[in-house]
Amino acid sequence: MAIELKKLRKVYGESTVAVDDVDLTFEDKKISILIGPSGCGKTTTLKMINRLIERTSGDIIIDGRSIDEIGVIELRRSIGYVIQEIGLFPHMTVFDNIAVVPRLLKWPEDKIKKRVMELLDLMNLDPDEHPYKYPVQLSGGQKQRVGVARGLAADPEILLMDEPFGAIDPINREKLQDAFIEIQEQINKTIVFVTHDIREAIKLGDNIAIFNEGKLVQYDETMTVINEPADDFVENLLGSDRGLRSMELVRVHDHYDTDFFALELTEKLTVGDALKEIEKTDRRYAYVLNEKKRLAGYVVRKKIEKANKSDPLKKHVKETESIHPSSSLLEAMSLMMTSGLSAVPVVDDRGRVRGVVRFSALMEMFGSVDLTGSD
Amino acid sequence: MEFLDYVTRNLDRIVSELLRHIHIIAIAVPISIGIGAPIGIAIANHKNLAKVVIYIASVMMTIPSLALFGVMVVLLAPFGAGLGIPPAVIALVVYSMLPIIRNVVVAIRAVDPEMIEAARGMGMTKAQVLFKVRLPLSVPIIMAGIRNAAVMGIAVTTIAYLVGARGLGYFIFSGLSRARLDMILVGAILVSAMGIGTNYGLMKLEQFLTPRGVRLERQENR
Ligand SMILES: Nc1ncnc2c1ncn2[C@@H]1O[C@H](COP(=O)(O)OP(=O)(O)OP(=O)(O)O)[C@@H](O)[C@H]1O
Numbered sequence: 296m297a298i299e300l301k302k303l304r305k306v307y308g309e310s311t312v313a314v315d316d317v318d319l320t321f322e323d324k325k326i327s328i329l330i331g332p333s334g335c336g337k338t339t340t341l342k343m344i345n346r347l348i349e350r351t352s353g354d355i356i357i358d359g360r361s362i363d364e365i366g367v368i369e370l371r372r373s374i375g376y377v378i379q380e381i382g383l384f385p386h387m388t389v390f391d392n393i394a395v396v397p398r399l400l401k402w403p404e405d406k407i408k409k410r411v412m413e414l415l416d417l418m419n420l421d422p423d424e425h426p427y428k429y430p431v432q433l434s435g436g437q438k439q440r441v442g443v444a445r446g447l448a449a450d451p452e453i454l455l456m457d458e459p460f461g462a463i464d465p466i467n468r469e470k471l472q473d474a475f476i477e478i479q480e481q482i483n484k485t486i487v488f489v490t491h492d493i494r495e496a497i498k499l500g501d502n503i504a505i506f507n508e509g510k511l512v513q514y515d516e517t518m519t520v521i522n523e524p525a526d527d528f529v530e531n532l533l534g535s536d537r538g539l540r541s542m543e544l545v546r547v548h549d550h551y552d553t554d555f556f557a558l559e560l561t562e563k564l565t566v567g568d569a570l571k572e573i574e575k576t577d578r579r580y581a582y583v584l585n586e587k588k589r590l591a592g593y594v595v596r597k598k599i600e601k602a603n604k605s606d607p608l609k610k611h612v613k614e615t616e617s618i619h620p621s622s623s624l625l626e627a628m629s630l631m632m633t634s635g636l637s638a639v640p641v642v643d644d645r646g647r648v649r650g651v652v653r654f655s656a657l658m659e660m661f662g663s664v665d666l667t668g669s670d
Numbered sequence: 671m672e673f674l675d676y677v678t679r680n681l682d683r684i685v686s687e688l689l690r691h692i693h694i695i696a697i698a699v700p701i702s703i704g705i706g707a708p709i710g711i712a713i714a715n716h717k718n719l720a721k722v723v724i725y726i727a728s729v730m731m732t733i734p735s736l737a738l739f740g741v742m743v744v745l746l747a748p749f750g751a752g753l754g755i756p757p758a759v760i761a762l763v764v765y766s767m768l769p770i771i772r773n774v775v776v777a778i779r780a781v782d783p784e785m786i787e788a789a790r791g792m793g794m795t796k797a798q799v800l801f802k803v804r805l806p807l808s809v810p811i812i813m814a815g816i817r818n819a820a821v822m823g824i825a826v827t828t829i830a831y832l833v834g835a836r837g838l839g840y841f842i843f844s845g846l847s848r849a850r851l852d853m854i855l856v857g858a859i860l861v862s863a864m865g866i867g868t869n870y871g872l873m874k875l876e877q878f879l880t881p882r883g884v885r886l887e888r889q890e891n892r
């Protein structure tokens with residue numbers, strides 16, 4: 296469900312304008328990030344969505360309806376809410392913490408049990424060991440996983456997250472972020488995520504909204520924010536080495552090209568047959584798949600043009616490096632550097648070729664990145 | 671020995687006064703909780719009101735018990751209740767207000783506001799926040815207040831002997847007027863033992879009532 300903010304405004308007391316006429320739409324099934332310096336109104340914006348804070352003026356539309364048309368309790372129960380680990384109830388077990396909203400909604404107990412176990416599994420928490428532990432018996436990272444599970448318990452369409460990983464040490468935060476990306480691939484929720492960490496924003500965000508002093512400075516797709524910062528403020532926020540940084544954070548998954556040419560290898564396929572196919576396109580090389588449609592390697596047009604046309608193609612197939620969709624673009628880039636390839640095929644867990652990352656595309660995406668830049 | 675002699679010869683009386691003492695407290699403490707806890711819950715989130723109420727409760731506690739009994743004997747006489755259990759119970763309730771209200775207020779305020787916000791954000795109603803989050807987390811502090819009130823009540827009940835409530839005060843006050851050390855000793859020992867026993871028993875009850883997760887958390891922080 297998309298969430299539209301319309302001229303959203305919040306004034307505390309007489310004159311503290313915390314959120315200043317913000318217009319934006321959080322897209323359906325996307326992770327939208329709210330980022331900006333402390334006190335810029337991120338939390339206030341987020342809490343106006345589930346009405347923990349009542350707005351001063353403007354409107355919030357969810358799925359075409361103003362949030363005022365929905366009872367406040369019902370609204371909150373239909374939106375997942377995740378804050379820092381401190382939000383877990385210390386007197387409840389992990390199971391009971393996750394079960395809070397389903398119980399408020401009066402789900403039957405067997406359905407709740409099934410759901411909790413499902414979520415523990417999704418969050419990579421041991422369903423035998425963890426459900427009956429108390430928050431104090433968990434590590435920070437585990438607590439945060441429980442927090443996310445609790446937010447997802449009643450399967451809400453929308454998830455609001457306020458610096459959920461803010462209190463976690465950097466190494467575990469990375470892990471949580473990786474896990475979170477994978478989870479979102481499975482659950483496809485509309486997520487509004489507050490952070491003050493630009494790395495986190497670039498890594499997780501499909502879209503990024505940058506706030507300063509209550510005003511929306513820029514709201515764009517992550518790559519657009521990186522490449523075309525709206526002003527000096529955004530540029531500063533991104534930092535000077537943003538090219539390399541973001542290449543490290545952006546995943547192949549979101550940015551590979553599905554436009555590539557592949558031949559299926561059979562015993563009888565000759566160089567001549569292959570060339571005929573390739574000549575129909577203007578490709579300089581072609582990937583070669585085996586009978587199971589797995590990547591076998593590639594052939595270069597110029598090379599096979601010089602070869603004997605009746606040769607079996609198999610003889611000329613060269614092996615190639617490949618990269619997994621969850622790798623970063625920086626990994627793809629360094630693979631290109633070390634192997635001398637100008638493009639790397641993207642191959643998933645099942646061995647299927649999903650697409651290709653090209654050097655030229657990286658250059659285009661990251662524009663004037665200084666690859667020798669220091670950190 | 672004179673003392674043991676007295677105990678064996680008056681065992682029946684000792685047991686009956688002891689039971690009477692317990693009886694008075696067993697009436698007064700639940701009433702005090704019934705009045706004090708709702709007041710505490712109601713005022714916890716109103717800073718100024720809470721200040722006023724707690725101030726009044728602390729003034730009530732400073733009234734000397736003899737004066738309080740005196741006033742009550744006069745006030746309750748028209749209802750035929752000036753003597754015996756009623757003034758004793760009322761005095762106990764009056765004195766219990768401060769520890770109970772104060773601790774309820776403190777306990778409820780001590781719950782992390784972010785946690786309350788998380789609870790509200792998940793769609794709990796006010797009552798659900800109170801019963802599912804605030805109160806379970808407040809058990810240790812509230813129970814400490816109740817313990818405080820009960821132990822103090824044991825002492826106050828001793829004085830209630832003077833308004834005809836009977837109880838262990840009998841041994842102390844009669845002993846004083848007759849200059850009988852053995853009687854005074856019986857009263858003093860029993861009152862002290864009861865205070866210590868009640869304190870210990872309520873501490874155990876507090877541990878039992880405190881949610882396991884909170885207990886573990888306290889151990890962790892120790
Ligand atoms: N309850 C309140 N009463 C008055 N002013 C408030 C209140 N809550 C927030 N503010 C003010 O509104 C502004 C925005 O606050 P908000 O909490 O939304 O910031 P934030 O972007 O979430 O900051 P942070 O990164 O520190 O969490 C700040 O200037 C803050 O001082």
Ligand SMILES: [Mg+2]
Nearest residue numbers: 337338339457
């Ligand atoms: Mg904030």
